[in-house]
Amino acid sequence: MAEVYGTERPRRRRGRKLLFVLLTLLVILLIGLVVLDRFSNSYAENVIADKVTEEVANQKAESSRPVVTIAGVPFLTQVLAGKYEEIRIELPDFKAQTGTGETVRMDVLDIRARQVTAPLSALRSGQGEVRAGTVTGTGTLDYGLLADATGQQGLQLAEKDGKLVGSGVVKISQTQEIPLSAAAELKVVDGRVQVRFSDVTAQGVPDNPLVRTQVNSFVERMAFELDVPKLPLNLVIQELTPLPDGLRVTLGATDVPLAAGGV
Structure with missing residues (x-):
């Protein structure tokens, strides 16, 4: 019996060592794949940022360095499939000139591209869309x-x-001013943001035709239009939403080329 036990124990130890080595190699391989996946993801994000920077400049707009995030893990499986869940592009400090000379500024223009297709052949050869x-x-x-x-x-x-x-405030005389407020109606007409006011509320307006004419004239002058500058990726205004911190602009486009010859 002593001889049997003497031969069994070394075999078990060798088996455990082999299993430990295999598990270690597997962990190293997985870590390597994760590192490669994240490196490839970061590289692609930087390439997209470069291309977006070029497009912004071509449209005579300005922004700080684009921040690009390619959603979805793992990234390499998306590359092989040629389909990407979502690409997020943030343009900090975005500025663009309108046709009438105003400068439109946004702290961040947040862009989301979905259902993105990029064949692997296009990425390899630099040809394709x-x-x-x-x-x-x-x-x-x-x-x-x-x-x-x-x-x-x-x-x-x-x-x-x-x-x-x-x-x-409407000044109706040297000594009298009338504060007023009015609700705005927002529209987008032929690429211009159109703002018109109605439902005027004024305090202490005398029942005087001349004063009422002054008030109506002031409200009419409040109306304005703002040109919409040419935006990246063929984006056009779809909705305007008043928020406490500013007027939220929602933009959209369909079937948009992001780049020729790969991301």
Whole structure:
């Protein structure tokens, strides 16, 4: 019996060592794949950032370095399939000139490209096209910028109960001023943001036709239009939403080429 036990124990030890070595190699392999996946993801994000920077410059717009995030893990399986869940592109400090000379500014223009197709052959050869089924974007316009666009001194814009409200003071004489406010109607017409005011609320307006004419004239001058500059990735305005921190602009486009010859 002693001889039997003497031969069994070394075999068991060798088997355990072999299993430990295999598990160690497997862990190293998995770590290597994760590192390669993240490296490839980071490389692709930097390439996209470079291409977006070029497009922004080509449209005579400005922004800080784009921040690109390719969603989905693992990344390499998306590369092999040629399909990507979502690519997020943030353009910090975005600025663009309108056709009428105003500068549209957004702290961040947040763009999401979904249903992105990029054949592996296009990535390898540099030939082919990368397209997104849908592209959406959001940004916020400062109310001060919009108020300046009216040219009306003393006009203030703000959000109240989900609506854009303009307020100001009408001077009807050297000694008398009337504060008033009015709700805005927002539209996008032929590539221009159109703002018109109605539902005027004024305090202490005398029942005087001349004074009422002055008030109506002030409200008419509050109305304004703002050109929409050419935006990256063929984005166009779809919705305007007044928020406490500014006017939220929702943008969209479909079937958009992101790059020629790969991401």
